[in-house]
Amino acid sequence: MLERIRIVLIGTSHPGNIGGTARAMKNMGLTDLALVSPRSEARSADAISRASGADDLLASANVVDTLEEAVANCTLVVGASARSRTLPWPMLSPRALGERLPTELAAPEARVALVFGREDSGLTNAELQRCHAHVHIPANPEFSSLNLVTAVQVLAYECRLAWLAMEQTAASDTQEQHQPFGIDWDNPPASHADLERLFEHLERVLIAIDFHDPATPRQLMARLRRLYLRARPDQMEVNILRGMLTAVEKHVGGTPATDSGGVHS
Amino acid sequence: MLERIRIVLIGTSHPGNIGGTARAMKNMGLTDLALVSPRSEARSADAISRASGADDLLASANVVDTLEEAVANCTLVVGASARSRTLPWPMLSPRALGERLPTELAAPEARVALVFGREDSGLTNAELQRCHAHVHIPANPEFSSLNLVTAVQVLAYECRLAWLAMEQTAASDTQEQHQPFGIDWDNPPASHADLERLFEHLERVLIAIDFHDPATPRQLMARLRRLYLRARPDQMEVNILRGMLTAVEKHVGGTPATDSGGVHS
Numbered sequence: 204m205l206e207r208i209r210i211v212l213i214g215t216s217h218p219g220n221i222g223g224t225a226r227a228m229k230n231m232g233l234t235d236l237a238l239v240s241p242r243s244e245a246r247s248a249d250a251i252s253r254a255s256g257a258d259d260l261l262a263s264a265n266v267v268d269t270l271e272e273a274v275a276n277c278t279l280v281v282g283a284s285a286r287s288r289t290l291p292w293p294m295l296s297p298r299a300l301g302e303r304l305p306t307e308l309a310a311p312e313a314r315v316a317l318v319f320g321r322e323d324s325g326l327t328n329a330e331l332q333r334c335h336a337h338v339h340i341p342a343n344p345e346f347s348s349l350n351l352v353t354a355v356q357v358l359a360y361e362c363r364l365a366w367l368a369m370e371q372t373a374a375s376d377t378q379e380q381h382q383p384f385g386i387d388w389d390n391p392p393a394s395h396a397d398l399e400r401l402f403e404h405l406e407r408v409l410i411a412i413d414f415h416d417p418a419t420p421r422q423l424m425a426r427l428r429r430l431y432l433r434a435r436p437d438q439m440e441v442n443i444l445r446g447m448l449t450a451v452e453k454h455v456g457g458t459p460a461t462d463s464g465g466v467h468s
Numbered sequence: 469m470l471e472r473i474r475i476v477l478i479g480t481s482h483p484g485n486i487g488g489t490a491r492a493m494k495n496m497g498l499t500d501l502a503l504v505s506p507r508s509e510a511r512s513a514d515a516i517s518r519a520s521g522a523d524d525l526l527a528s529a530n531v532v533d534t535l536e537e538a539v540a541n542c543t544l545v546v547g548a549s550a551r552s553r554t555l556p557w558p559m560l561s562p563r564a565l566g567e568r569l570p571t572e573l574a575a576p577e578a579r580v581a582l583v584f585g586r587e588d589s590g591l592t593n594a595e596l597q598r599c600h601a602h603v604h605i606p607a608n609p610e611f612s613s614l615n616l617v618t619a620v621q622v623l624a625y626e627c628r629l630a631w632l633a634m635e636q637t638a639a640s641d642t643q644e645q646h647q648p649f650g651i652d653w654d655n656p657p658a659s660h661a662d663l664e665r666l667f668e669h670l671e672r673v674l675i676a677i678d679f680h681d682p683a684t685p686r687q688l689m690a691r692l693r694r695l696y697l698r699a700r701p702d703q704m705e706v707n708i709l710r711g712m713l714t715a716v717e718k719h720v721g722g723t724p725a726t727d728s729g730g731v732h733s
Binding site: 223226227229230231232253255256257290291292293294297298340341342343346347348349350352353356357360363364367409411412413414423426427430431433434435436439440443446447450451453454455 | 488491492494495496497518520521522562563605606607608611612613614615617618621622625628629632649651652653654674676677678679688691692695696698699700701704705708711712715716718719720
């Protein structure tokens with residue numbers, strides 16, 4: 204389970220924090236590190252020194268340009284966030300996140316990403332809106348900004364506890380307890396990339412039917428993202444929605460996008 | 469309760485770790501820091517920089533020569549330790565420690581000390597044997613040595629969760645636990661009738677765009693119902709979806725149903 208949990212750091216500016224994250228991950232048995240456009244050298248002497256023996260994670264870290272690339276194959280993306288946002292988003296405590304992991308990772312192809320923002324400014328609203336849910340580490344309201352590495356440590360610790368608990372109770376767990384919706388589901392969950400293609404397609408169509416004006420977005424796409432991400436769509440559901448959008452495009456004379464695929468079957 | 473939990477660092481050699489400990493403590497609402505014969509300057513520039521705003525804890529830290537002095541008035545002393553010791557000692561998990569704190573600190577004069585050893589060699593057997601119990605952070609057996617600051621962070625986090633749980637034992641009916649998404653939501657949930665009108669409207673539109681043939685339904689509407697019901701849409705989300713459907717109808721020349729309402733606002 205732990206090998207399918209990815210820690211994603213966006214725009215990290217201090218190499219020591221990259222090294223410290225690698226150490227905290229390896230301490231808790233996590234190995235999958237992705238760095239999105241780091242503002243410092245991932246394999247610098249500082250990073251390797253703070254990793255103090257976890258430099259194998261630095262060497263294998265996947266360095267990419269965008270959050271999209273970092274989480275494309277993930278079935279659950281959770282962003283570390285302060286509590287209050289203009290648009291409320293499903294919010295988990297670190298413990299509740301840990302308790303969900305065995306279920307979320309029951310399918311062998313499932314991947315969970317835990318996304319951490321910049322030391323100075325955290326995650327942008329656009330980045331937070333690409334997450335299924337947000338996780339908030341309960342902190343002193345007067346002094347709530349944790350160091351990046353200690354925040355990673357707390358979530359990695361909850362991941363490990365959840366894994367240990369699962370190992371201990373594995374024998375008594377029925378398969379149904381490991382199903383996201385309490386039963387065997389009929390289709391695998393959609394990937395992050397599937398959902399992003401859906402949202403792009405949806406936005407194109409909403410513009411084509413004069414329902415959405417990107418000049419005055421009024422959080423429309425954010426609200427639709429929140430709705431669909433909450434539902435955790437499966438692959439066939441995404442195909443159906445894509446097919447519906449393609450059918451609308453045909454009728455409004457828009458040119459269906461080349462990738463609009465999604466014939467529902 | 470939190471103000472009566474003391475973090476004791478013995479022989480710390482890196483000032484950054486003293487500063488980072490102060491920050492981790494203040495993040496979690498802890499204020500009582502004791503330094504036993506530190507091998508570095510507690511108020512150095514490095515320490516203050518890593519404290520990033522928690523330097524009040526550095527200023528008020530009690531610097532003493534011996535563990536005895538640091539924990540003299542404590543009613544429970546717990547030493548952070550690796551698991552295996554030649555002489556077995558009562559061992560707590562961080563979570564079990566947190567669960568014990570409300571009881572341990574019930575008496576107003578009670579004090580709990582959490583003792584952390586040197587970066588390189590931890591606590592000596594003599595120091596460990598001055599503790600009522602030991603606490604071990606579950607870690608990867610192949611890479612089990614946590615950074616001092618992240619170890620303090622994990623235990624301070626468990627202290628805070630235990631305090632929050634105690635504060636909110638009336639929390640079994642705080643609003644949050646009644647929120648479907650873990651936080652106050654910005655719109656009330658849609659009613660069953662709202663949703664049925666949405667599904668009727670959706671089906672009319674899917675027929676109008678030749679995506680759905682009631683003669684060969686292929687469970688299309690059932691799958692769409694399952695998707696949207698799973699998301700527990702709120703009233704504004706239903707309005708947005710209704711508005712989208714109305715916009716599609718205008719473009720395909722269908723006659724918008726009289727009740728197609730749902731102008732999204």
